[in-house]
Amino acid sequence: MDTINVLEGTSYHQEGWTVDDYLDNFQALVSNAGYMDPWTLVVKFRRGLWLDIQNQISTMPYGRPANNDPNAWYRAVQRIDQACLTNKAFQSVLCSAPSTPTKTASTQSLPLSIARLPPVLPLLVTLKPLLPAPSMGVSMDIDATWKARPPLPP
Numbered sequence: 001m002d003t004i005n006v007l008e009g010t011s012y013h014q015e016g017w018t019v020d021d022y023l024d025n026f027q028a029l030v031s032n033a034g035y036m037d038p039w040t041l042v043v044k045f046r047r048g049l050w051l052d053i054q055n056q057i058s059t060m061p062y063g064r065p066a067n068n069d070p071n072a073w074y075r076a077v078q079r080i081d082q083a084c085l086t087n088k089a090f091q092s093v094l095c096s097a098p099s100t101p102t103k104t105a106s107t108q109s110l111p112l113s114i115a116r117l118p119p120v121l122p123l124l125v126t127l128k129p130l131l132p133a134p135s136m137g138v139s140m141d142i143d144a145t146w147k148a149r150p151p152l153p154p
Contacts, residue, residue: 003032013048019081022048023074041070049077056080 006012007029014022026045035041042065046054057064057076065072 003029007033007035007044014050014053019053019077023077038068038070042067042073045070045073053077053080053084 012029017025026048030041030044035044046057049057057073057080060076063076065076
């Protein structure tokens with residue numbers, strides 16, 4: 001009975017839990033409560049999620065999980081969480097990188113925008129000369145042949 005009260009109350013939320021911890025605890029609670037209806041599982045799971053994750057799933061332009069498919073919701077939450085963690089790791093690398101390049105003998109005389117360009121790789125493709133476009137005639141020639149024809153009978 002305590003499990004049902006927790007799920008029916010408003011205090012059960014992800015709060016400081018990781019997505020994996022929230023998912024594990026949620027699945028244990030619904031199992032102990034005997035909840036089996038997929039609609040109910042999705043509503044309860046969705047209600048406890050962090051608002052930003054819930055909004056990302058709810059506003060997915062395609063591939064949004066159905067409201068009666070809890071397993072699809074679980075997978076979607078895990079994918080979004082993984083994407084967020086990957087993005088945070090990427091941003092932390094960017095934030096820890098020096099904002100200005102260190103000057104070396106090769107970049108001292110170059111402007112900053114040129115010094116940051118990646119090295120140019122040799123062009124491996126041989127370009128062929130363009131062939132001239134075939135002549136389409138002169139537009140007046142078309143008009144002249146049209147006028148030379150006799151008019152069609154009514």
